Amino acid sequence: MSQLISRSDLTAWINALLAEYTVIAPTKVDSLALYQPVKRADDIFMDFGITALSPKEWLFPPTETLFTITTQDGTMKLEAPPLDGKNLIFAIRPCDARGFRLLDKVFLAPPADTHYAQRRQNTTLIGLACSKALPQCFCTSVGGAPNDASDVDVLLTEVEEGYLVNIVTEKGQAAVAQAKLIEKDVTPPSPPNLKPVSTEGIVEATLRAYNDDYWERLADRCTHCNVCAFVCPACYCFDVRDHINQGKTERLRCWDSCQAPGFTRVAGGYTPRPTKGARLRQRFGHKLLYYPQQYGDLLCVGCGRCIASCPVNIDIREVMEDLQKLGVKSVSARA
Amino acid sequence: MNQAIRDKAKELLASGAVSCVIGYDVGSDGINARPFFAYTEEEADGLAFDQTCTHNLVKYLIDRAGKATAIVVKPCDARALTVLINEKQVKREEVFIIGAVCHGIIESTWGQKGSDLQGRCQTCTQHTPLVYDLLVGEPMAEPTPKAPLDHRAATLANMSVAERAAFWAEQFQRCLRCNACRQVCPGCYCAECFVDQLDPEWVGIRIDLPEKWLWNTIRAFHLAGRCVGCDECQRVCPVNIPLGLLNHKLEEEVATLFDFRPGVKADVPAPLETFKKDEKLGIGE
Amino acid sequence: MSLLAPERPITNPFLPYLATVKGVTQLTPDIKLFNLELDDPEVREGFDYRPGQFAFVSAFGVGEAPFGLVSLPHWKAGVEFALRRVGTVTRALHDLEPGAKVGVRGPYGNYFPLEDYRGKNILIIGGGIGMAPLRPVIRTILERRPDYGDLTIINGARSPQDLVFADEFDSWATAPRTRLELTVDRGDDNWSGQVALIPSVVQELKPSPANAVAILCGPPIMIKFTLARLKELCFADAQIVTTLEAKMKCGMGRCMRCNIGDKFVCADGPVFTFEQISHLLEPF
Numbered sequence: 001m002s003q004l005i006s007r008s009d010l011t012a013w014i015n016a017l018l019a020e021y022t023v024i025a026p027t028k029v030d031s032l033a034l035y036q037p038v039k040r041a042d043d044i045f046m047d048f049g050i051t052a053l054s055p056k057e058w059l060f061p062p063t064e065t066l067f068t069i070t071t072q073d074g075t076m077k078l079e080a081p082p083l084d085g086k087n088l089i090f091a092i093r094p095c096d097a098r099g100f101r102l103l104d105k106v107f108l109a110p111p112a113d114t115h116y117a118q119r120r121q122n123t124t125l126i127g128l129a130c131s132k133a134l135p136q137c138f139c140t141s142v143g144g145a146p147n148d149a150s151d152v153d154v155l156l157t158e159v160e161e162g163y164l165v166n167i168v169t170e171k172g173q174a175a176v177a178q179a180k181l182i183e184k185d186v187t188p189p190s191p192p193n194l195k196p197v198s199t200e201g202i203v204e205a206t207l208r209a210y211n212d213d214y215w216e217r218l219a220d221r222c223t224h225c226n227v228c229a230f231v232c233p234a235c236y237c238f239d240v241r242d243h244i245n246q247g248k249t250e251r252l253r254c255w256d257s258c259q260a261p262g263f264t265r266v267a268g269g270y271t272p273r274p275t276k277g278a279r280l281r282q283r284f285g286h287k288l289l290y291y292p293q294q295y296g297d298l299l300c301v302g303c304g305r306c307i308a309s310c311p312v313n314i315d316i317r318e319v320m321e322d323l324q325k326l327g328v329k330s331v332s333a334r335a
Numbered sequence: 336m337n338q339a340i341r342d343k344a345k346e347l348l349a350s351g352a353v354s355c356v357i358g359y360d361v362g363s364d365g366i367n368a369r370p371f372f373a374y375t376e377e378e379a380d381g382l383a384f385d386q387t388c389t390h391n392l393v394k395y396l397i398d399r400a401g402k403a404t405a406i407v408v409k410p411c412d413a414r415a416l417t418v419l420i421n422e423k424q425v426k427r428e429e430v431f432i433i434g435a436v437c438h439g440i441i442e443s444t445w446g447q448k449g450s451d452l453q454g455r456c457q458t459c460t461q462h463t464p465l466v467y468d469l470l471v472g473e474p475m476a477e478p479t480p481k482a483p484l485d486h487r488a489a490t491l492a493n494m495s496v497a498e499r500a501a502f503w504a505e506q507f508q509r510c511l512r513c514n515a516c517r518q519v520c521p522g523c524y525c526a527e528c529f530v531d532q533l534d535p536e537w538v539g540i541r542i543d544l545p546e547k548w549l550w551n552t553i554r555a556f557h558l559a560g561r562c563v564g565c566d567e568c569q570r571v572c573p574v575n576i577p578l579g580l581l582n583h584k585l586e587e588e589v590a591t592l593f594d595f596r597p598g599v600k601a602d603v604p605a606p607l608e609t610f611k612k613d614e615k616l617g618i619g620e
Numbered sequence: 621m622s623l624l625a626p627e628r629p630i631t632n633p634f635l636p637y638l639a640t641v642k643g644v645t646q647l648t649p650d651i652k653l654f655n656l657e658l659d660d661p662e663v664r665e666g667f668d669y670r671p672g673q674f675a676f677v678s679a680f681g682v683g684e685a686p687f688g689l690v691s692l693p694h695w696k697a698g699v700e701f702a703l704r705r706v707g708t709v710t711r712a713l714h715d716l717e718p719g720a721k722v723g724v725r726g727p728y729g730n731y732f733p734l735e736d737y738r739g740k741n742i743l744i745i746g747g748g749i750g751m752a753p754l755r756p757v758i759r760t761i762l763e764r765r766p767d768y769g770d771l772t773i774i775n776g777a778r779s780p781q782d783l784v785f786a787d788e789f790d791s792w793a794t795a796p797r798t799r800l801e802l803t804v805d806r807g808d809d810n811w812s813g814q815v816a817l818i819p820s821v822v823q824e825l826k827p828s829p830a831n832a833v834a835i836l837c838g839p840p841i842m843i844k845f846t847l848a849r850l851k852e853l854c855f856a857d858a859q860i861v862t863t864l865e866a867k868m869k870c871g872m873g874r875c876m877r878c879n880i881g882d883k884f885v886c887a888d889g890p891v892f893t894f895e896q897i898s899h900l901l902e903p904f
Contacts, residue, residue, distance in 0.1 A: 029509065030575055031575055032509075032574060032575055034509075034574075052573060052574060052575075053511075053573070053574070062511065062512075062542035063540075063541045063542045063543050066632070066634040066635075067632065067634065067635055069680045069681070071721075076638055076680075076721045078635055078636070078638065078723070080632050080635065106874055107874070111631070111633040111872065112633075113633065113874070114631070114632040114633065114634075115632075134446065135364060135445075135446035135447075136445065136446055207901075210881075210901055217372070220370075220372040220395075221369065221370040221371070221372065221395075223515070223518040223519050223571075224518055225513055225514050225515035225517075225518035225519070225571070226511070226512075226513040226514055226515070227513050227515045227571070227573050229513075230511045230513045230573070231573055236874065236876070237875060237876045237877075238869060238870075238874075238875050239540055239869055239875070240634070240683065240684070240869045240870065240875070241539070241540045241682075241683040242678075242680065242681050242682050242683045243539045243540065243541055244681050249680060249681050251634065251678075251683070251684075252539075252540060252541060253634070254540045254541060254542050255511075255542060256875075257513075258876055260514070260531075261531075262527075262531055263867075263877065264866070264867050264877055264878075265867065266707075266865065266866065266867045267685070267706045267707020267708070267709070267710065268706045268707065270840065272866065272880070272902065272903065272904060273902070276398075278902070282876075282879075285881065285882075285901075286876060286879075289881075289882060290879060290881070290882040293882050294873075294882070307363070307445065308444070308445040308446065309445075309573045310445075311390075311515055311518075311519050311567075311570070311571035312369055312370050312390065313362040313363055313364075313367070313369035313445070315362075315363035317363070318363050533707075533708050534707075534708050534711075536708070
């Protein structure tokens with residue numbers, strides 16, 4: 001027997017959740033689907049395929065205050081901003097949820113990043129299984145699946161009668177407390193088939209190809225914008241600097257990207273990673289070599305956003321394929 | 336057309352006249368073109384041109400300064416190239432221009448084949464590049480200009496300043512400051528962009544509305560009289576900010592004030608680089 | 621989810637300790653020595669670190685940057701940094717006067733394993749501001765002089781005015797079994813010492829690699845040529861140690877600025893032997 005919620009009860013449930021949580025859900029903004037806080041269930045856009053941006057920003061925001069610096073009566077005080085309230089990300093895709101698993105390893109390792117950890121603790125993830133695959137999708141090749149429930153608190157799967165409700169964690173249990181669930185014998189739909197990408201031996205292949213001309217050739221067409229890093233659910237490079245606004249001083253952390261030319265430039269001008277190829281290698285090196293060596297998984301969830309939004313079609317699947325070939329025999333780099 | 340491009344590329348590479356041909360090949364979706372650098376005759380066989388060749392490749396020439404290069408350009412790209420030559424970023428003698436007759440570029444997204452022409456192409460008045468060393472494709476009669484397609488242009492023109500500000504605030508709010516617009520723009524080649532400067536720090540690191548607003552508007556001003564309307568910035572924006580509306584508005588302002596269209600004539604400096612006594616300034620007139 | 625165990629005490633790892641500038645000494649035309657006192661007495665007592673470790677110093681309103689600690693904790697005389705005025709943070713710090721508030725976040729990184737070097741001859745080579753993180757190494761050896769073999773210090777700079785810690789030279793040079801070689805790229809009217817580049821001084825001096833450790837710090841170009849000279853003298857990569865500099869924003873292996881291939885300068889370093897460096901994927 002499965003637990004099921006009807007479409008109308010789903011609406012009622014979301015409206016009930018809104019009393020307790022800030023509900024962040026896919027919405028339609030102009031022609032884009034984006035995760036935004038919603039005011040009512042009707043604001044949610046369920047037929048979104050994949051959103052333009054991952055919901056990463058709700059745990060790791062583009063801009064956040066690490067602490068404020070105030071001086072009162074000659075005494076300086078550093079204060080961290082107060083905790084956010086309870087958040088619930090509704091209809092998160094399994095790949096995007098897996099992104100949080102990858103970020104957890106970085107930000108929750110001691111010393112835990114307080115800001116990320118507090119948000120993580122106060123955020124409930126209601127997953128939505130994918131009923132169809134897009135051409136850029138390859139989650140099954142990097143450890144995920146269109147119906148993977150392992151990184152969400154509740155997984156919803158759309159069926160004819162409504163949504164199957166798979167409660168995964170205690171947090172999920174708490175979130176469905178107000179949902180009207182019915183027991184029904186429903187066979188879950190089989191997940192969509194995805195074209196596999198070989199990732200076998202990719203860590204070793206990346207290492208073998210480390211000093212190959214491949215990177216400079218690939219970088220020929222790379223524009224070195226930050227799109228790939230900013231749309232990625234797993235990229236986490238950041239910058240930290242102070243900001244003074246109307247007499248208020250704060251230390252901020254903001255998204256950054258290893259592709260930016262000044263990313264590693266030290267005061268005085270020396271840049272250890274001066275070429276476009278070296279910068280591009282950092283991106284793929286991090287995803288396919290450094291992170292896996294440090295934490296085990298590839299730093300990629302297969303959402304395909306970087307593929308679809310790259311201005312010049314640098315396709316990580318193609319890069320993996322090329323790297324594997326490079327290790328075996330000398331091939332002219334596809335650039 | 337593909338064959339003409341490949342043949343010329345091979346000839347240029349074989350003779351050593353150029354060391355690289357920058358053109359297009361077919362992307363990883365098997366549908367849409369992407370930029371392609373051919374260094375050998377064998378690689379030149381990968382060159383292709385079709386109605387998905389949206390990228391403006393001329394910016395790549397800046398990185399290849401000092402190295403003779405051939406490049407495939409559409410009419411709009413050729414205008415951008417003229418701007419870069421006029422601004423002394425590219426040396427004309429270092430470039431072999433393969434001009435492609437363009438029937439317009441199809442609006443498409445990765446993985447999907449589109450059918451309609453891009454907005455900029457629907458109102459474009461040029462099929463044949465103004466400058467080239469070799470023309471590929473059959474020249475054809477140039478169309479008559481049409482009104483801008485994006486209805487928002489007319490709507491914006493009729494708005495009050497406050498309404499326009501509200502419109503742009505909503506658009507800019509989505510900006511991620513990913514710099515994709517800058518990185519693809521042939522007009523944005525500063526060694527250090529004002530937004531990256533730390534000392535003085537003109538724009539802080541916040542990815543927040545004041546900084547987004549400042550970034551997008553200053554960039555638009557820096558492009559006034561220089562932007563050729565290739566709309567690459569708008570195409571690559573991951574959050575669909577209609578940057579073309581901003582750039583086209585400035586292009587029209589410059590055309591009205593200075594009777595100038597960038598990249599149309601070689602050796603005519605941009606209005607903001609020069610001063611003429613009889614120029615209208617749009618102040619008190 | 622185990623990483624979110626509620627029992628783990630969570631303190632904001634980006635929050636620096638407040639400190640007060642106690643003393644500012646002009647070491648060279650562009651390098652100042654800052655003596656800082658951590659404001660919280662408990663923090664001050666517990667702030668332990670070793671030669672080679674670094675900490676971030678905050679200029680509030682601008683930002684923070686990592687700098688090598690150049691004092692030793694048991695001196696109980698404050699935390700010291702030698703800062704060259706070169707970027708936005710160091711410029712703001714250089715403008716500070718005694719009494720000003722700064723932030724100190726750290727210590728981070730590994731350190732020179734001086735315990736392991738007991739009984740060995742030590743060759744210390746510092747170029748310009750690169751001498752700064754070597755000062756606590758020298759002072760540790762001098763404080764425990766009998767524990768170590770011969771100590772040779774080569775300190776070079778662009779000009780005589782650019783030599784750091786000049787007021788300590790006498791005490792270094794007069795210590796038992798210690799030799800101090802000063803050299804400059806360009807002398808002046810008052811300079812009677814050597815005018816030579818550091819690698820040439822090394823070549824001239826011909827230090828023996830027998831039972832020796834060479835500790836290097838300086839600009840990349842100096843490191844490159846000095847390393848070559850040392851190798852000619854048959855120093856093995858494992859006998860040569862350096863401390864690397866990199867842009868950093870966190871010190872916790874997260875911001876992805878200081879990694880050299882799969883190694884982080886902040887977490888795996890900053891102290892590396894050249895044997896370790898030879899295995900790094902990228903140039904440093």
